Amino acid sequence: MNRPARHTLRGTALLNDPAFNRGTAFTAAERQTYGLEGLLPPQIETLERQAERALRHLDAKPTDLERYIYLAALVDRNETLFYKVLMSDPARFVPIVYAPTLGEACKAFSHIYRRPRGMYISLEMKGRIADILRNWPVSDVRFICVTTGGRILGLGDIGANGMGIPIGKLQLYTACGAVPPQVTLPIQLDIGTTNAALRADPLYLGLRHEPPPQAELDAFVEEFVTAVQEVFPACCIHFEDWKGTDAIRYLERYRERVLCYNDDIQGTASVTLAGLVTALRIKGEKLSDQTVLFLGAGSSALGTSDLLVKAMQAEGLSQADARARITMMDVKGLVEPSRTDLSEEQRRYAHAAEPTRDLMATIRRVRPSVLIGVSTVGGAFTQPVVELMAAINARPIIFPLSIPHSECSAEQAYAWSDGRALYAAGVQFPQVMRDDHVFRPGQANNFYIFPGLGLAVYATRPRLIPDALIIEAAHALADQVDVTAQARGMLYPPQNQILEVQVTSACRLAEYLFDAGLATVPRPDDIRSWIEGMTYSPTYAPDA
Ligand SMILES: O=C([O-])CC(=O)C(=O)O
Ligand SMILES: [Mg+2]
Numbered sequence: 001m002n003r004p005a006r007h008t009l010r011g012t013a014l015l016n017d018p019a020f021n022r023g024t025a026f027t028a029a030e031r032q033t034y035g036l037e038g039l040l041p042p043q044i045e046t047l048e049r050q051a052e053r054a055l056r057h058l059d060a061k062p063t064d065l066e067r068y069i070y071l072a073a074l075v076d077r078n079e080t081l082f083y084k085v086l087m088s089d090p091a092r093f094v095p096i097v098y099a100p101t102l103g104e105a106c107k108a109f110s111h112i113y114r115r116p117r118g119m120y121i122s123l124e125m126k127g128r129i130a131d132i133l134r135n136w137p138v139s140d141v142r143f144i145c146v147t148t149g150g151r152i153l154g155l156g157d158i159g160a161n162g163m164g165i166p167i168g169k170l171q172l173y174t175a176c177g178a179v180p181p182q183v184t185l186p187i188q189l190d191i192g193t194t195n196a197a198l199r200a201d202p203l204y205l206g207l208r209h210e211p212p213p214q215a216e217l218d219a220f221v222e223e224f225v226t227a228v229q230e231v232f233p234a235c236c237i238h239f240e241d242w243k244g245t246d247a248i249r250y251l252e253r254y255r256e257r258v259l260c261y262n263d264d265i266q267g268t269a270s271v272t273l274a275g276l277v278t279a280l281r282i283k284g285e286k287l288s289d290q291t292v293l294f295l296g297a298g299s300s301a302l303g304t305s306d307l308l309v310k311a312m313q314a315e316g317l318s319q320a321d322a323r324a325r326i327t328m329m330d331v332k333g334l335v336e337p338s339r340t341d342l343s344e345e346q347r348r349y350a351h352a353a354e355p356t357r358d359l360m361a362t363i364r365r366v367r368p369s370v371l372i373g374v375s376t377v378g379g380a381f382t383q384p385v386v387e388l389m390a391a392i393n394a395r396p397i398i399f400p401l402s403i404p405h406s407e408c409s410a411e412q413a414y415a416w417s418d419g420r421a422l423y424a425a426g427v428q429f430p431q432v433m434r435d436d437h438v439f440r441p442g443q444a445n446n447f448y449i450f451p452g453l454g455l456a457v458y459a460t461r462p463r464l465i466p467d468a469l470i471i472e473a474a475h476a477l478a479d480q481v482d483v484t485a486q487a488r489g490m491l492y493p494p495q496n497q498i499l500e501v502q503v504t505s506a507c508r509l510a511e512y513l514f515d516a517g518l519a520t521v522p523r524p525d526d527i528r529s530w531i532e533g534m535t536y537s538p539t540y541a542p543d544a
Helices: 011-015 028-033 047-060 064-077 079-088 090-097 101-107 129-133 159-177 214-231 244-254 263-283 299-314 319-324 359-366 383-392 410-416 450-460 467-478 483-487 495-515 527-532
Strands: 119-122 143-147 184-190 236-239 260-262 292-295 326-330 370-373 397-400 422-425 432-434 437-439
Touching (some): 119 129, 143 159, 143 450, 159 450, 184 214, 236 450, 244 260, 244 263, 260 263, 263 299, 263 397, 263 422, 263 483, 299 326, 326 359, 359 383, 450 467, 450 527
Parallel strands (some): 143 184, 143 236, 292 326
16 A cells, blocks of 8 residues: 555644645645644745745755755655655756766765665665565555665765665656655665775764675575565566676576666666667668767676667667677777676677777777767767767767766767767756757766656556567657757757656557556556556645
8 A cells, every 4th residue: 555645644743744744835724634723834825835935945055965955855844845846847956866966965975964765774684674674664665776886876886875876766756757756665775885985984874894795695685675575566676876797697687587677777778779769860770780889898888788789689680790780898998809807798799809998999990880988987088089980970979978977078079070979978968059050969868768667667567677668668768859859969858848758658668568468457448548647746635
């Protein structure tokens, strides 16, 4: 059961419950019924008036980190008002409750900490995880976003400070995907941290030791996954920001067994594929004719490559031919067979070639039509690199996806390619003016995928999330970029339409799940109205 629509709270207990609190919006009758008389100032306000006050506070804050802190306190006071504010201007507030400000907030997490949110499951709870999950007040949890903090954004291992990420990601399920907030649960799985500076910080809130050996970690994660299934049987586990090798290993281990996905691997892959689909629509070309070079060979490069291979196979290429179209380089140079440090997953993309660390030479040899940066190295796509891509391609596709430091900015990409680049970055760059033409660079962020995917999963309750669904999510997104937007260089729909876009994606994904026989609920006649009927909106329902 979800939290009951009607509550039994009274007085200050009601004012202190963010899910049911309406503050000054409680009507005279409600104030009487719930013993609130005398506990509130006399003015009875609308949600809109309350939002106006919150927006003034936000305007007056000097930094986005202060705005983050204000919003984090607001969601703890009045959840409806928080979502009202967030959803009033997603392009303004998503970058605050989510990347990039969320990155700063995570770095400072134990210093700006006010009160707990979500659950902290630590290694010390080994053997008791199921019992501890039962401490959560909601029994029908449908989404857990879980991190170890092992690789937060581009910030490396920040342990328990990473808790900001599952909190922020799940807030976007609601703000951008209209998934009811009460069915979401952020969890930090505290396994210790390799970050010695954090362990030495007196204000650090997590366990102060190194992570355990892999076998012990695997057993702990297995207990966690099993416990989630036992306590929250309909729950989808969203893995986020784990150390790359852990991320890959656990996705492989659980994707065919439990309802789960890894957003960094699959969400990032899907949004990248969506950007490529749009870019290729503009160019009038096929994916299976592209040659792709990745700078970076970690979990998101591998996840994206594997998805691109599947998408190329769907266009008729063999797996071997599709893999041959993808080349990777990382800090140690070209991914090629003589390297002894490669994982099994990286070996799939290790094509015979001379070892080199030279990106320019590799571009000259491979002649990529698509250059993707997942290197975490800001500025790695230098002027000569972009110029070379523009010399080889009439419309070079350049996606610097690293967060928070992009391999090149939008302005650089357009300037160095004479405005010919088809460009999207992991972060949002402002629009660029060139010769009276306005370019609006897209943001290739997985927030264009996971909220809609979440809403579809929430509605249809599939048992698993197959890769075909992740590919479908990319097409559902790409199909919502109209020709006017394409003409401005936009490879994704505008951020301020994120909610409508995600609901539309969710309808298409739900249809896909029904068609594929993967949904476990009866198929409704009208999928859109059925889905819209279960979406969250920030309003004070007449009789809570
Ligand atoms: O959170 C984001 O903006 C994208 C993401 O998943 C990551 O960088 O880990
Ligand atoms: Mg992530």
